[in-house]
Amino acid sequence: MASMSKADIGRILARQGILIAFAVFIIGFTLANERFLSPDNVMGVIRSSAILGVMALGVTFVVISGNLDLSVGSMMSFSTIVVLDLHDKIGPALAIPAMFAMTLCLGAFIGFLVGYLKLNSLIVTLGMLSAIHGLTLTYSGGQNMDIVDKEGTWFGVFGQGSALGIPVPILIFVALAALLGIVLAKTPFGRKVYAVGGNGTAATFSGIKRARVVFLCYVMSAFCVATAGLIQASRSLGSQNTVGQGLELDVLAAVILGGASLLGGSGTIFKTVIGVLILGFIQNGLLLVGLQFYVQFVVTWVIIILAVWLDIAAKRGKLWSNIA
Amino acid sequence: MTDKTPALRLEGIVKTFPGVRALxxxxxxxxPGEVHALMGENGAGKSTLMKVLGGIYQPEEGQIIVEEMPTVMTSPLQAKSKGIVFIHQELSLAEELTVAENIYLGELPRRSFGRVDWAKLYAQTDAILEKLKVGFNAKTIVGDLSIANQQMVEIARALTVDAKAVIFDEPTASLTDAEKVVLFDVISDLQSQGVGIIYISHRMEEIFKITDRISVLRDGSYRGTLETRATNEEEVTQLMIGRALDLSRNVSHHEMGDIALEVRGLSCGDLFKDVSFEVRRGEVLGFYGLVGAGRTEIAETLFGLRDPSAGTILLDGEEVRISSPADAIGKGISLVPEDRKGQGLVLGMNCRDNMTLPQVGNLSSGPFVATGAETDIFEKYKEKLDIRTPGWKQTVGNLSGGNQQKIVIGKWLSMHPKVLIVDEPTRGIDVGSKSEIHNLIRELAAQGYAVIVVSSEMPEVLHVSDRIVAMFSGKVMRTFTSEEVTEENLIQAISGIAATDKVA
Known part of the structure; x- marks a missing residue:
């Protein structure tokens, strides 16, 4: 008990690696820049993580069900552009439900392909990443989208407003996380998601309609994307049509960082929220210590690799494998 | 035998895991030249011992001695270089490659510039295959071979080194009777070449047919070695489980109820044709036949996993169409599937959630899962079926095979099905739990369930069934009552010999 063997240390590193690495980052950043842990900065990080976070909530369902969703970034661009365009055409009160309906249709289409036609989710959503991007560009004619009368609309409330001193994006993120957290942990549907991801065949043999569960996961993911698009559009009341580009990887990184297995069957909403925050704080910390913004792209990749490695390491109980 | 040097000797091996003294x-x-059976219930330490031997685990104490040379094993590859070769239950072959490439994978013979010396490769491989007397050659693609022949490839791989000891881990699990004969011939060849064989199996018949000595493990400790010729199944079983085992024919009789399920002229493509039978409440109907006879396919059709091409299914006298497992479950047909880990359980989920999975949608209070009701169901069936687990939170993957199977059975019992189909009820389950499961099946029938048992083990079907449907190549050859059936007429029926025309 008194001394730990090398194997024990390996096991602890493998199990708690992400938290240890996170702690090291936090301490490092705080030493490098005392502003890092200031309330303003912390609030700022959470606020800027909200859009990513909302998307990660939906993707958590998809990943636990044993699939991937790489289309969320370009789908978010689509939602943002659509709602901004419709805002001036039919007014915000109609634009929002119309945008949600269109985004949910995209989610349902993916869900149909992956769930009912049993196509590989990587291929389907990678293809949709490109297809939806094309759809957005076609819709917008390649133009960026801006609300003409920025002063005279209440549409900004979702991205810029605040209640009780807390920014609305954070409130939306927290509320949606709570809601979906309960759906996943407490409802029969949530249980089925875990079963389908854990062992789809056994779930089918237990009478669970696997295709429907997968379908619904993609619809939920699309709902989260639409919400993220709403916040994004509302925040700046105008947008480039590539606003969500690359976010799919950040989202996936956050979900995996939280500890959801890419093989499906494990993960929680709470852990995803933690993953989102870890990613947000690390990216923020890198800026504060004076690194260029573009370094983030590389760092995000490193974090994904680290997370996937530690996930596998935790399963085999050690960092290295004896079997090549 | 004592005058010779052992091919492989293990001495005082101790291996502990946190909280468990596994060995x-x-x-x-x-x-050398001996076939030595290693037996023990699941959890007795056989696989841990093999992992120590293969260098995957390092023992805390004890020695591995290969031909009088104390050896430290660091990996399966290194063990192989010392002449210790493993033939695993699960095959590890590259299906897209040829037999020759698989056999010499990682050590292909080379010519200049690193080019593969194909001529030499195929010649060497064919030489080995000739020794094994198999019906395929070096250039055959492994994926095109039957499971049995793929196993031969694994064995051929073992023969490329100067093997001192070959360990077979449940080699016959997926073999037909004819294929077993070929395997046993190969083992006997190896034996005559002076190779020591460790044979791990649960199947007594085989053990008594081919082994010279039997060593038994129980709870991680060595319980003794018996000369196969001088012992019998009872003695071995007793040593394994520490008590006597009742494998006699089922004799208990109870009242039978109405016909619960009737099947008329059911066909499914080429898999099975014109199958008719009925099961009553309180009856166990056994299905017996060779692999590929269509037994499992019938079970799958009744459970909505396959669409029948013809025929009718009647539940309680009413014709039904079953379109999916969900549909079957709703109508009262449940299936304990053949592949427990692949089809029966979500291994990463806890015991309770696995057990209540099919009814989780109904067990709700408002929008939420009624976890209290779930726990009640689990506790009830845990007690009823004597499931040994520390509690409902235990991950199912950590339970022994027998307890896992009870979870699957409990899953369906808690939904009170009309018909319970059990496919291979005791596959991969140790002897002690086996008889518990058999008793359970009898008890369920006594309680009024209509039970269908599909099995490829004759003693099992004979033991649990009230009537037995004998199948051959997709057809029902004959249905026996327990009074009529004998091992002889059952074997004749499932081999396609028209037993009905003969007087037994």
Missing amino acids: DGVSFSVM
């Missing part, structure tokens, strides 16, 4: 001073030895 407690295990010693045994294999002589």
